[in-house]
Amino acid sequence: MKLNTDFPQGKIIKIQGNCLVLKGNDIDTDRIIPARFLKCVSFENLGEQVFADDRKELKGNHPFDDSNNKGASILIVNGNFGCGSSREHAPQALMRWGIRGLIGESFAEIFYGNCLALGIPCVTASKINLEEIQSAIEKKASDKYIIDLEKETFQNYNNEWKVSIEVGPKQMLISGQWDATSQLISNHHKLLKLHDQLPYLENFNN
Amino acid sequence: MSSGTLYDKVWDLHRIAELPGGGSQLFIGLHLIHEVTSPQAFAALAEKKLKVCCPERTIATVDHIVPTISQQRPFADPLAEEMLSTLEKNCEEHQIKLHGLHSGNQGIVHVIAPELGLSQPGMTIACGDSHTSTHGAFGAIAFGIGTSQVRDVLASQSLAMNKLKVRRIWVDGQLKNGVYAKDLILHVIRRLGVKGGVGYAYEFAGPAIEVLSMEERMTICNMAIEGGARCGYINPDETTFEYLKKHTQEIHKENWGKALIWWRSICSNPNAIYDDEVEINASQIAPTITWGITPGQGIGINECLPIPDLLEENEKAIAKEAYRYMDLKPGKPITGTPIDVCFIGSCTNGRLSDLQAAASIVKGRHVAKDVKAFVVPGSEQVSKEAKREGLDKIFLNSGFEWREPGCSMCLAMNPDRLEGSQISASSSNRNFKGRQGSANGRTLLMSPAMVAAAAIEGSITDVRNFISGN
Numbered sequence A: 001m002k003l004n005t006d007f008p009q010g011k012i013i014k015i016q017g018n019c020l021v022l023k024g025n026d027i028d029t030d031r032i033i034p035a036r037f038l039k040c041v042s043f044e045n046l047g048e049q050v051f052a053d054d055r056k057e058l059k060g061n062h063p064f065d066d067s068n069n070k071g072a073s074i075l076i077v078n079g080n081f082g083c084g085s086s087r088e089h090a091p092q093a094l095m096r097w098g099i100r101g102l103i104g105e106s107f108a109e110i111f112y113g114n115c116l117a118l119g120i121p122c123v124t125a126s127k128i129n130l131e132e133i134q135s136a137i138e139k140k141a142s143d144k145y146i147i148d149l150e151k152e153t154f155q156n157y158n159n160e161w162k163v164s165i166e167v168g169p170k171q172m173l174i175s176g177q178w179d180a181t182s183q184l185i186s187n188h189h190k191l192l193k194l195h196d197q198l199p200y201l202e203n204f205n206n
Numbered sequence B: 001m002s003s004g005t006l007y008d009k010v011w012d013l014h015r016i017a018e019l020p021g022g023g024s025q026l027f028i029g030l031h032l033i034h035e036v037t038s039p040q041a042f043a044a045l046a047e048k049k050l051k052v053c054c055p056e057r058t059i060a061t062v063d064h065i066v067p068t069i070s071q072q073r074p075f076a077d078p079l080a081e082e083m084l085s086t087l088e089k090n091c092e093e094h095q096i097k098l099h100g101l102h103s104g105n106q107g108i109v110h111v112i113a114p115e116l117g118l119s120q121p122g123m124t125i126a127c128g129d130s131h132t133s134t135h136g137a138f139g140a141i142a143f144g145i146g147t148s149q150v151r152d153v154l155a156s157q158s159l160a161m162n163k164l165k166v167r168r169i170w171v172d173g174q175l176k177n178g179v180y181a182k183d184l185i186l187h188v189i190r191r192l193g194v195k196g197g198v199g200y201a202y203e204f205a206g207p208a209i210e211v212l213s214m215e216e217r218m219t220i221c222n223m224a225i226e227g228g229a230r231c232g233y234i235n236p237d238e239t240t241f242e243y244l245k246k247h248t249q250e251i252h253k254e255n256w257g258k259a260l261i262w263w264r265s266i267c268s269n270p271n272a273i274y275d276d277e278v279e280i281n282a283s284q285i286a287p288t289i290t291w292g293i294t295p296g297q298g299i300g301i302n303e304c305l306p307i308p309d310l311l312e313e314n315e316k317a318i319a320k321e322a323y324r325y326m327d328l329k330p331g332k333p334i335t336g337t338p339i340d341v342c343f344i345g346s347c348t349n350g351r352l353s354d355l356q357a358a359a360s361i362v363k364g365r366h367v368a369k370d371v372k373a374f375v376v377p378g379s380e381q382v383s384k385e386a387k388r389e390g391l392d393k394i395f396l397n398s399g400f401e402w403r404e405p406g407c408s409m410c411l412a413m414n415p416d417r418l419e420g421s422q423i424s425a426s427s428s429n430r431n432f433k434g435r436q437g438s439a440n441g442r443t444l445l446m447s448p449a450m451v452a453a454a455a456i457e458g459s460i461t462d463v464r465n466f467i468s469g470n
């Protein structure tokens, strides 16, 4: 299987693609990526291992194995998704499988933060909207949808639903400032100035 | 809010910018890496097509996964082998100095950086390991970080941080004979609790701290994190400068005067303001030992095990849980508790002076029947120095095993592990459930000299009975 390795970068305003519906409340990070996969030197292979045990149990009938869902980039879930351990491996596994945005009733806090740090928005929808969204997608899986973070909508060519995202994360994503690493790198010129006040950097040679 | 402390000064000098999401960007003077928390960080760099910002400020070694009996490559455990070869590959690719096995400088990351003269006053030091607080012994601000922060430091030599509060722990009086730095810090954690330091940097000061050697100071700062403080530090003084003079080659003679001036300038001012101050009297501290499942569950060697219902409200539940796990009896003395395994080593107590103290107890005596006792030097340098003094012979003659350097039985990532419900006397720093490799293995933390005494006696005993003049 070819996984989407074009990871989020820069300003994140719209997420476009096919959707995958995964029903159920309280889906924890242990299910998203079982503990044994944490013994690894890179996150690289996690994409294939996403929901490994659930998928094994359903013998190919899991939504992540359904050929209709191949290439999906928007994951539709229910409530308290991503609860349990703080492992960054969970959003990493989803991202590496191809997920670029999530819509659900609610998300566990640490999971939400870990996703944000990867540039993956977790937006919320009301229960009623979510049911409508799920059934629309189930009727026609091949349709492309858009999460519009600026307008806070989820839409395709003939439907539009209201979704929401918290103000802070919204600003961070649409301004492209969700990534700590690039923020830190962007101040590199200021870092060079420290040499004057930190004589240890030159072993007190200056 | 604190002002004029070493922490405040180091913070101000290293602050690069204020970040949009709140918090500050802090420059990191020294980044230490090892095989466990760095591979994903390097992988993340590669994915973002980034380079290591300051390879010359990054130093690597291998410690957690190395076996301590045969260090022959490839290791028997393929995963351990993969972790080490990944580190080797990453260091080579990014031109990072790796102090690898048999280099003469390999060892536990918090043991080797001071030995190599890398840990210095006024620096910021980060490492993907919580016991990075150790380097605070030099008057550095040193803290542990997670894997995504390791990536950030590799990429930018800086971190997004929030400023901590500062608590001064003033230790009056002097430690008595047979009472060590380990007892002092176990006592502090017992007093202030394992969460007491959350949100704080700990400044250790006072007459009892001033007389400590650098190695003893490292033991104290090492366990600041077990008290919840992300970093602990001691203001640099003549003891610090003397150690540095021996260990730093990079600062040339003609610059030494400049170094001293700067190092002195970053010390806490006499009129510094602290967010909190605590006083402790060293002369009242007895050899201290943990009996439970957190480093805060300590008692003096002559005390009886606490009765949970008589403890403070917030300690009751964890005490009961500890009794269920440890299979010890409330109200009974801790002395006389039989021991299966004795471990001398770790970044808390695997340095030369620790081995010297333990050797002085075991010399001319023998490990009790059915006790497995072993010594794991903290680094190749410690091992070499100990051998030069004949300490290895003393231990071997007493029935101890003498191992190669590494983290060993401090945690369960290498072949050294407890089995079943074995109970260990350990000079390490964590007594969490399962920490030493068996899901129901039990750990009693204490000083290396106390571990040595337990090994000889076959059970927990007061080391002061082994010391002449007591």
Ligand code: SF4
Pocket (backbone or CB within 6 Å): B063, B064, B108, B109, B110, B129, B131, B346, B347, B348, B406, B407, B410, B411, B428, B429
């Ligand atoms: S000796 Fe123990 S605490 Fe220290 S670095 Fe190794 S595993 Fe961590």
